[in-house]
Amino acid sequence: MSRFATGVVVLTVGGEQMHAMTANAFSSVSLAPPTVLCSVAHSAVMHGAITAGERFGVSILGAGQEHLARHFADKKRTLGAAQFDGIDWRPGERTGAPLLSGSLAWLECELTDAHESGDHTIFIGTVLGTGRGTDQPGLLFFDGKFGVPAGQNH
Ligand SMILES: Cc1cc2nc3c(=O)[nH]c(=O)nc-3n(C[C@H](O)[C@H](O)[C@H](O)COP(=O)(O)OP(=O)(O)OC[C@H]3O[C@@H](n4cnc5c(N)ncnc54)[C@H](O)[C@@H]3O)c2cc1C
Numbered sequence: 001m002s003r004f005a006t007g008v009v010v011l012t013v014g015g016e017q018m019h020a021m022t023a024n025a026f027s028s029v030s031l032a033p034p035t036v037l038c039s040v041a042h043s044a045v046m047h048g049a050i051t052a053g054e055r056f057g058v059s060i061l062g063a064g065q066e067h068l069a070r071h072f073a074d075k076k077r078t079l080g081a082a083q084f085d086g087i088d089w090r091p092g093e094r095t096g097a098p099l100l101s102g103s104l105a106w107l108e109c110e111l112t113d114a115h116e117s118g119d120h121t122i123f124i125g126t127v128l129g130t131g132r133g134t135d136q137p138g139l140l141f142f143d144g145k146f147g148v149p150a151g152q153n154h
Contacts, residue, residue, distance in 0.1 A: 005142040008061045008069045010103075011038055011046060012089075013053040014096035018081050021046035022073035024141050025120070026058065034127035036109060039120045045079065050111065050123055057097025058107040062136040063148040068100060069139060070146075094128040104138060106131040 006024040013019050025039035036058070040047045050056050061069055068087065077083045088101035094108040109125030137152035 002143050005140055008139045008141050008146070009038075010059045010061065010068060010072050010100055011040070011050070012057040012059065012098040012100075013046070013049040013055070014057070014091055014098060015053060017049040017052055018084075018098065019046055019049040019079070020072045020083060020098060020100075022069045022071075029124065034130075035112070035124060036107060036127060037122055037124050039117075039122045042119050042121065047121060051114070051121075053097075054111045055095035055097060055128075056109050056111065056123075056125060057092045057095055057099050058109065059100040059103040060105045060107075061100075061139040062102065062104045062134055063139050063152070064136055065100070065102060065139055066146045069141075092129065099131070103133045104136065105133055 008024050009026045011021050011023050021044060023038055027037050029035040029037050071077060089098040092099050092108040099106040107127050108129040109127055111123055112126045113124035115122040137148050140147045
Protein backbone atom coordinates (compact mmCIF):
# COMPACT_ATOMS: atom_id res chain seq x y z
CA MET A 1 0.00 0.00 0.00
CA SER A 2 3.02 2.30 0.25
CA ARG A 3 2.80 2.45 -3.58
CA PHE A 4 -0.67 3.99 -3.37
CA ALA A 5 -0.44 7.81 -3.21
CA THR A 6 -2.91 9.40 -0.81
CA GLY A 7 -3.73 12.73 0.74
CA VAL A 8 -3.25 13.25 4.45
CA VAL A 9 -5.84 14.28 7.04
CA VAL A 10 -5.86 14.93 10.77
CA LEU A 11 -8.82 13.32 12.56
CA THR A 12 -9.95 15.16 15.68
CA VAL A 13 -12.34 14.70 18.58
CA GLY A 14 -13.35 17.52 20.93
CA GLY A 15 -14.68 17.61 24.46
CA GLU A 16 -13.23 15.68 27.41
CA GLN A 17 -11.37 13.23 25.17
CA MET A 18 -9.90 16.00 22.99
CA HIS A 19 -7.51 14.28 20.64
CA ALA A 20 -6.00 14.33 17.14
CA MET A 21 -4.37 11.75 14.90
CA THR A 22 -2.81 11.79 11.44
CA ALA A 23 -4.48 9.42 8.96
CA ASN A 24 -4.40 8.53 5.29
CA ALA A 25 -6.88 5.64 5.40
CA PHE A 26 -9.65 8.11 4.66
CA SER A 27 -12.13 8.13 1.80
CA SER A 28 -15.38 9.45 0.46
CA VAL A 29 -18.10 6.77 0.62
CA SER A 30 -21.42 8.27 -0.47
CA LEU A 31 -22.82 11.53 -1.81
CA ALA A 32 -26.42 11.15 -0.60
CA PRO A 33 -26.16 11.32 2.30
CA PRO A 34 -22.61 12.68 2.26
CA THR A 35 -20.57 10.01 4.01
CA VAL A 36 -16.87 9.36 4.60
CA LEU A 37 -14.82 6.61 6.21
CA CYS A 38 -11.60 6.40 8.16
CA SER A 39 -9.78 3.29 9.34
CA VAL A 40 -8.20 3.52 12.80
CA ALA A 41 -5.93 1.01 14.56
CA HIS A 42 -7.39 -0.64 17.66
CA SER A 43 -4.17 0.32 19.47
CA ALA A 44 -4.55 4.06 18.76
CA VAL A 45 -5.81 6.43 21.44
CA MET A 46 -8.02 7.85 18.68
CA HIS A 47 -9.92 4.56 18.50
CA GLY A 48 -11.39 5.04 21.98
CA ALA A 49 -11.81 8.79 21.50
CA ILE A 50 -13.82 8.50 18.30
CA THR A 51 -15.96 5.67 19.70
CA ALA A 52 -16.77 7.65 22.86
CA GLY A 53 -17.15 11.05 21.17
CA GLU A 54 -19.46 9.85 18.38
CA ARG A 55 -18.55 12.99 16.41
CA PHE A 56 -15.28 13.82 14.74
CA GLY A 57 -13.59 16.45 12.63
CA VAL A 58 -11.38 16.04 9.59
CA SER A 59 -8.78 18.60 8.50
CA ILE A 60 -7.45 17.96 4.98
CA LEU A 61 -3.81 18.99 5.04
CA GLY A 62 -2.04 21.20 2.54
CA ALA A 63 1.57 20.99 1.41
CA GLY A 64 2.65 23.50 4.06
CA GLN A 65 1.31 21.38 6.91
CA GLU A 66 3.70 18.43 6.90
CA HIS A 67 4.85 19.42 10.41
CA LEU A 68 1.27 18.89 11.66
CA ALA A 69 1.06 15.47 9.99
CA ARG A 70 4.31 14.49 11.69
CA HIS A 71 3.27 15.91 15.05
CA PHE A 72 -0.09 14.11 15.23
CA ALA A 73 1.56 10.82 14.21
CA ASP A 74 4.29 11.16 16.85
CA LYS A 75 3.83 8.62 19.62
CA LYS A 76 5.85 10.83 21.97
CA ARG A 77 3.38 13.71 21.92
CA THR A 78 1.44 14.45 25.09
CA LEU A 79 -2.23 13.54 25.41
CA GLY A 80 -5.24 15.88 25.77
CA ALA A 81 -5.39 19.60 25.02
CA ALA A 82 -1.59 19.97 25.43
CA GLN A 83 -0.99 18.23 22.10
CA PHE A 84 -2.48 21.36 20.44
CA ASP A 85 -0.11 23.78 22.18
CA GLY A 86 1.27 26.24 19.61
CA ILE A 87 -1.14 25.00 16.93
CA ASP A 88 -3.87 27.27 15.59
CA TRP A 89 -7.33 25.67 15.53
CA ARG A 90 -10.98 26.44 16.11
CA PRO A 91 -13.81 24.25 17.40
CA GLY A 92 -16.17 23.02 14.68
CA GLU A 93 -19.64 24.54 14.89
CA ARG A 94 -21.42 21.19 14.56
CA THR A 95 -19.16 18.91 16.57
CA GLY A 96 -16.80 20.99 18.70
CA ALA A 97 -13.96 18.97 17.16
CA PRO A 98 -10.75 20.96 16.64
CA LEU A 99 -10.35 22.08 13.00
CA LEU A 100 -6.77 22.98 12.11
CA SER A 101 -6.25 26.47 10.70
CA GLY A 102 -4.63 26.73 7.27
CA SER A 103 -6.02 23.39 6.06
CA LEU A 104 -7.39 22.88 2.53
CA ALA A 105 -10.84 21.90 3.81
CA TRP A 106 -12.67 20.65 6.85
CA LEU A 107 -15.43 18.14 7.46
CA GLU A 108 -17.48 17.62 10.58
CA CYS A 109 -18.96 14.16 10.93
CA GLU A 110 -21.32 12.13 13.07
CA LEU A 111 -20.28 8.55 13.65
CA THR A 112 -23.03 6.42 12.08
CA ASP A 113 -21.42 2.99 11.72
CA ALA A 114 -18.31 1.02 12.63
CA HIS A 115 -16.97 -2.19 11.09
CA GLU A 116 -14.26 -4.30 12.67
CA SER A 117 -11.62 -5.55 10.26
CA GLY A 118 -8.41 -7.15 11.49
CA ASP A 119 -6.55 -4.81 13.84
CA HIS A 120 -8.44 -1.70 12.63
CA THR A 121 -11.99 -0.39 12.81
CA ILE A 122 -13.56 1.31 9.81
CA PHE A 123 -15.53 4.25 11.14
CA ILE A 124 -18.29 5.60 8.89
CA GLY A 125 -19.31 9.22 9.39
CA THR A 126 -22.21 11.22 7.99
CA VAL A 127 -20.96 14.67 7.07
CA LEU A 128 -22.75 17.37 9.07
CA GLY A 129 -20.82 20.34 7.75
CA THR A 130 -17.91 21.29 5.52
CA GLY A 131 -15.64 24.25 4.97
CA ARG A 132 -13.14 25.21 2.31
CA GLY A 133 -9.82 26.71 3.32
CA THR A 134 -6.62 27.69 1.57
CA ASP A 135 -5.84 27.00 -2.10
CA GLN A 136 -2.33 25.60 -1.57
CA PRO A 137 -1.48 22.18 -3.12
CA GLY A 138 -2.45 19.10 -1.14
CA LEU A 139 -0.04 17.20 1.10
CA LEU A 140 0.64 13.74 -0.35
CA PHE A 141 1.94 10.55 1.23
CA PHE A 142 3.70 8.04 -1.04
CA ASP A 143 6.35 5.39 -0.48
CA GLY A 144 6.60 6.31 3.20
CA LYS A 145 7.38 9.95 2.42
CA PHE A 146 5.47 13.21 2.36
CA GLY A 147 5.36 15.08 -0.93
CA VAL A 148 3.65 17.64 -3.11
CA PRO A 149 1.83 17.00 -6.46
CA ALA A 150 4.29 17.19 -9.37
CA GLY A 151 4.57 20.66 -10.87
CA GLN A 152 3.04 22.37 -7.87
CA ASN A 153 5.08 24.36 -5.40
CA HIS A 154 3.85 25.82 -2.17
C1 LIG B 1 0.93 9.69 6.80
C2 LIG B 1 0.40 8.86 7.93
C3 LIG B 1 -0.84 8.26 7.80
C4 LIG B 1 -1.38 7.49 8.84
N1 LIG B 1 -2.61 6.92 8.69
C5 LIG B 1 -3.16 6.21 9.67
C6 LIG B 1 -4.48 5.69 9.53
O1 LIG B 1 -5.15 5.88 8.52
N2 LIG B 1 -4.99 4.97 10.57
C7 LIG B 1 -4.29 4.75 11.73
O2 LIG B 1 -4.81 4.08 12.63
N3 LIG B 1 -3.02 5.25 11.90
C8 LIG B 1 -2.47 5.99 10.91
N4 LIG B 1 -1.21 6.53 11.06
C9 LIG B 1 -0.50 6.30 12.32
C10 LIG B 1 -0.97 7.24 13.42
O3 LIG B 1 -1.00 8.59 13.01
C11 LIG B 1 -0.01 7.13 14.64
O4 LIG B 1 0.14 5.80 15.02
C12 LIG B 1 -0.54 7.94 15.81
O5 LIG B 1 0.47 8.16 16.76
C13 LIG B 1 -1.70 7.23 16.50
O6 LIG B 1 -2.36 8.20 17.19
P1 LIG B 1 -3.00 8.05 18.62
O7 LIG B 1 -2.70 9.33 19.28
O8 LIG B 1 -4.42 7.76 18.42
O9 LIG B 1 -2.34 6.88 19.44
P2 LIG B 1 -0.90 6.85 20.15
O10 LIG B 1 0.14 7.47 19.29
O11 LIG B 1 -0.78 5.43 20.48
O12 LIG B 1 -0.99 7.68 21.53
C14 LIG B 1 -0.71 9.08 21.62
C15 LIG B 1 0.02 9.43 22.90
O13 LIG B 1 -0.68 8.99 24.05
C16 LIG B 1 0.17 8.20 24.88
N5 LIG B 1 -0.71 7.21 25.52
C17 LIG B 1 -1.29 6.16 24.93
N6 LIG B 1 -2.07 5.49 25.80
C18 LIG B 1 -1.95 6.14 26.99
C19 LIG B 1 -2.52 5.96 28.28
N7 LIG B 1 -3.34 4.96 28.56
N8 LIG B 1 -2.19 6.84 29.25
C20 LIG B 1 -1.35 7.85 29.01
N9 LIG B 1 -0.79 8.08 27.82
C21 LIG B 1 -1.08 7.23 26.82
C22 LIG B 1 1.17 7.63 23.92
O14 LIG B 1 2.35 7.29 24.61
C23 LIG B 1 1.41 8.83 23.02
O15 LIG B 1 2.23 9.78 23.63
C24 LIG B 1 -0.64 7.30 10.05
C25 LIG B 1 0.61 7.91 10.18
C26 LIG B 1 1.12 8.68 9.14
C27 LIG B 1 2.46 9.35 9.30
